[in-house]
Amino acid sequence: MNPVYYLYLAALLFTIGAAGVLIRRNAIVVFMCIELMLNACNLAFVVFSRMHGNLDGQIIAFFTMVVAAAEVVVGLAIIVSIFRTRHTASVDDASLMKL
């Protein structure tokens, strides 16, 4: 199967993720869309790794996963904290540093 199709898929996923980040207000959904974009990139890395026949892309994909995992931890903690204080998870309501 032609690896280019995987690239199309990666681009499609990235676009969906980007659109979600820009359009949706709910912090959890935005967060999930970010994950979608990260994983679209991972897919693209892996495809390139396959196409070029070396492991560089795959190694970077692992790095991305580690960073994404750490980011999820911190990000979810922030979102939970915001929800507790403001009783909403809308990113537009949290436009100020103060309450």
Place this chain on the structure above:
Amino acid sequence: MENLIALLVAAPLVGAALLLCGGKRLDRTGAWIGSLFAVASFAVAAVLFADMLGKSAEDRAVHQHLFSWIPVGGFQADVGFQLDQLSMTFVLLITGVGSLIHIYSIGYMEHDERRRRFFGYLNLFLAAMLLLVLADNYLLLYVGWEGVGLASYLLIGFWQHKPSAATAAKKAFLVNRVGDVGLSIAIMLMFTTFGTFAFGPVLAATGDTSEGKLTAIGLMLLLAACGKSAQVPLQSWLGDAMEGPTPVSALIHAATMVTAGVYLITRSGAIFNAAPDAQTAVVAVGAVTLLFGAIVGCAKDDIKKALAGSTMSQIGYMILAAGLGPIGYAFAIMHLVTHGFFKAGLFLGAGSVMHGMNDEVDMRHYGGLRKYMPVTFVTFGLGYLAIIGFPGLSGFFSKDKIIEAAFAKGGTEGWILGGAALLGAAITAFYMTRVMLMTFFGEKRWAETPGAAAPGQQVQHPHESPKVMTIPMIVLAVGSVFAGALFSVNEAFVTWLEPVTSFAHGHSPLSATAITASTIVVLLIGVGLAWQMYGRKPVPAVAPRGSLLTRAARRDLLQDDFNHIVLVRGGEHLTRTLVYLDHSVVDGAVNGTAASMGGLSGRLRQLQSGFVRSYAVQMLGGAAVLVAATLLMRGV
């Protein structure tokens, strides 16, 4: 003997300090104390003069170094005095005539409550003027120069309760400042050119210096001389300076102040000799001023202002002579000395007339005073004959020599200058005869009893002044009569000054006899014309409207109007333009930069909205741009 020189300056200075700091306990004796210090200075001058006469001509110049004033590296300013024949002449004139004026003031200021202060200022004036003529370098001369300016300011504005006197004092001070700037620039130029400003080295080094620099120094010195000596274009203060008490006018016009410019130019003779362009400027100023002052003098009805015009004109003669170079210096100083006698005499006479006429200065309210003030009439009359150059009196000898020297300048220039000097002599004869006729001759234009007074006439009880006033007038009148003849015997005065100013015989295109004859002819024409206009018919008590020239001359030939329109208005426009430029251009640039920065920041601030999604769009857009740019670069 040279240790006495400092005493010349110190005596009046101590007198001034004593009188100005002494307080009320000196109020009664102040006038005598002030006069005593002036006479003491004259006595020292006489001793030094006798000593100087005993030496040969080459050894006569003596120096006294007092102390080092500002020793800073290459800049050495000393306080030292130099007494040579030129300084000696001035010292004798200043202390001699000055002392007589002091004594006269005892009588004149008898009823003034502030006379102690008046005598303090007079002493200060003498001290400053003596410092000016005795200094052995230009910087110390400048100190005396400024001191004279200060003392004149204090004395002209002595009756400060009169707004006109206060204004006149300010005017004199400000106009003098313009000239002072010239002197300070000249001194700075000397320092950069010669590295020193002591008379000896500066005047000796003129041979090795470029003519351009010497011309610049000469023109700046001329500006200074114009300010102090009231020459065109800085002449406007002199007429208003008549607001001061009359003895002050006598002091300013005869012995001090206005002679300072002539001294400066004569002292700096070596510089002018090496800078012909500057000399041309000097003679031009002198010739213009001698006619200017004479014309102004013709139209004034105020006796003091008529005499002020005459001073301006006579100083013009001196400046003209000083600009002629070695053929003229000695005659400039000779005329200065004779003028010191007769002008002091004339002013003291005018003061005596005012003293007897309740301070009335308008000559149209005088008339027929010769019977009431015989001593004043005779002394004033002798001064009058001297100033118009009546043969045998002092003005005849000195003015005649200047006219001769002016013709001897040679070429067209000589004819123009000589013609101007001759014309000036004619006008001098005219206006002085006019003063004489309006004051002492003709019908009385005043009344002795209120009943006899015609409408507009004043009631006056004219009387002769006390002896303390008439004796100085008599002494000055004797000087006016004999000084010129005394100086001219065997060219005594020229021989006396020659070691300092150098002297060259001028070669006039006209013979001396022809010039003397023509001066006598123009003198008679001037006197005759004045007799025709003011002697044969009665003088109207109210000034007639007069011709255009007369009206202009009454307003000092529009000098104040000129200054007002050109300098005051011009200055106002200049400052307005500068303020406008400052507001619009300088402030505009600064404020505009600040405002545009502020506006830009306002726009940029709006990007930081705090909305996460808008940041996301910006990041996405930025990333897209980067990717597009990368692809484009690849493509190229």
